[in-house]
Amino acid sequence: MRLKLRGMKWGSVRRRAVAILLLVFGLLLAADLSTASIPDDNPIPSIFEPHSTPADSIFHLSRFVLAITGMIFLVVFVLLVYVLVKYRARTTDSPHEPPQVYGSTQIELAWTVIPILIVVVLFLATTRVIRAIQDAPEPANVVEVTAIGHQFWWEFRYPALGVVTANELHIPVSDPANPTPTYLKLLSADTDHSFWVPQLAGKTDLIPGRVNTMWMDPHRTGVFLGQCAQYCGTQHAKMLLEVFVDSREDFQAWVNAQKQPAKQEEDVGAGRHVFETTACVNCHAVAGTLATGRFGPDLTHMMSRRTIASGAAENTPENLGMWIQDPEMIKPGSLMPAMKLSDSDQDALVRYLETLR
Numbered sequence: 001m002r003l004k005l006r007g008m009k010w011g012s013v014r015r016r017a018v019a020i021l022l023l024v025f026g027l028l029l030a031a032d033l034s035t036a037s038i039p040d041d042n043p044i045p046s047i048f049e050p051h052s053t054p055a056d057s058i059f060h061l062s063r064f065v066l067a068i069t070g071m072i073f074l075v076v077f078v079l080l081v082y083v084l085v086k087y088r089a090r091t092t093d094s095p096h097e098p099p100q101v102y103g104s105t106q107i108e109l110a111w112t113v114i115p116i117l118i119v120v121v122l123f124l125a126t127t128r129v130i131r132a133i134q135d136a137p138e139p140a141n142v143v144e145v146t147a148i149g150h151q152f153w154w155e156f157r158y159p160a161l162g163v164v165t166a167n168e169l170h171i172p173v174s175d176p177a178n179p180t181p182t183y184l185k186l187l188s189a190d191t192d193h194s195f196w197v198p199q200l201a202g203k204t205d206l207i208p209g210r211v212n213t214m215w216m217d218p219h220r221t222g223v224f225l226g227q228c229a230q231y232c233g234t235q236h237a238k239m240l241l242e243v244f245v246d247s248r249e250d251f252q253a254w255v256n257a258q259k260q261p262a263k264q265e266e267d268v269g270a271g272r273h274v275f276e277t278t279a280c281v282n283c284h285a286v287a288g289t290l291a292t293g294r295f296g297p298d299l300t301h302m303m304s305r306r307t308i309a310s311g312a313a314e315n316t317p318e319n320l321g322m323w324i325q326d327p328e329m330i331k332p333g334s335l336m337p338a339m340k341l342s343d344s345d346q347d348a349l350v351r352y353l354e355t356l357r
């Protein structure tokens, strides 16, 4: 069959269609491969590079779903292009409306039954992965963490280890031969949040009045990033999640250091006095002092964290000073009030905070 219209041969149309298809697939492939070439120390939270069993199962499922939906796309696209080209308007066409045909039981059955079958297959595959993750047997050596979502930061409590920290979650690496996964209990102090570290596990919401759970068993050390994935207020976008996967020794050392009460250094007595006599103590806890507030992050070992305010700024003396003077300068909408201290009080206070290692 040779079609020739407006100077374009059917063969060249076909070549163009093939070129466009190749381009689309090339782009999809490049998007997949480009994530594979990111160096290991660059923690881009890509779902294409899982490092934990639940994330790995989800990644395989997503490939399967992508393959099926990609096939549907291909079939529909090819049929569409074929019909558009073959039955396009021609100058030789009769000006009358063509005969109208109605109904074909065979075609209607086909386009009802096939999609139903596809949906059933996708449904079964998804259910299998969800159940495999939720019903995975819990080994003896698990680390238990209670994660509490706050506007706009994360609280992490390790009830069995006696540790409380914020924003930077430390967990041990889990070797498949001798697994030490981390089991998280997810709670919320105010409104809905969502815990999502794409390379380690699926997304789970933190809902007031409800206890959700999830687990992860990272197979290698490193820092994995995530983000609150549920709009929870003005600074939802500045609720960074940083998961530090430590070797077992490093994790144990971290736990031992975090368990210590706060250091009491004599030469920062002035700053400590400011801290203990202002509203700071109503909202912040410093273990071993009279500060027991729980509205804001625990500050006992705040200098062990590399950022403040859930990743909003690096933990430097300048940023700390700015933060105490007016949190709005770093994180507008944050629920910590501007403390309006005198310059000398503020300097003394920052010097005190810097001893909380």
Ligand code: HEC
Residues within 6 Å of the ligand: 151, 152, 153, 166, 167, 235, 275, 278, 279, 280, 281, 282, 283, 284, 295, 296, 297, 299, 302, 305, 307, 308, 309, 310, 320, 323, 324, 331, 334, 335, 336, 337, 339, 349, 353
């Ligand atoms: C009304 C309660 C409240 C008071 C009073 C308050 N804070 Fe805060 N503070 C917060 C909250 C809430 C956050 C978390 C803000 C965020 O990340 O969105 C915070 C965060 C911080 C942080 C960052 C901690 C981290 O690890 O991210 C520091 C440091 C801090 N406050 C110090 C102070 C000091 C010092 C005072 C007293 C001068 C003080 N705060 C008074 C509620 C309070």
Ligand SMILES: [Cu+2]
Residues within 6 Å of the ligand: 149, 150, 152, 192, 193, 194, 228, 229, 230, 231, 232, 236, 239
């Ligand atoms: Cu949130």
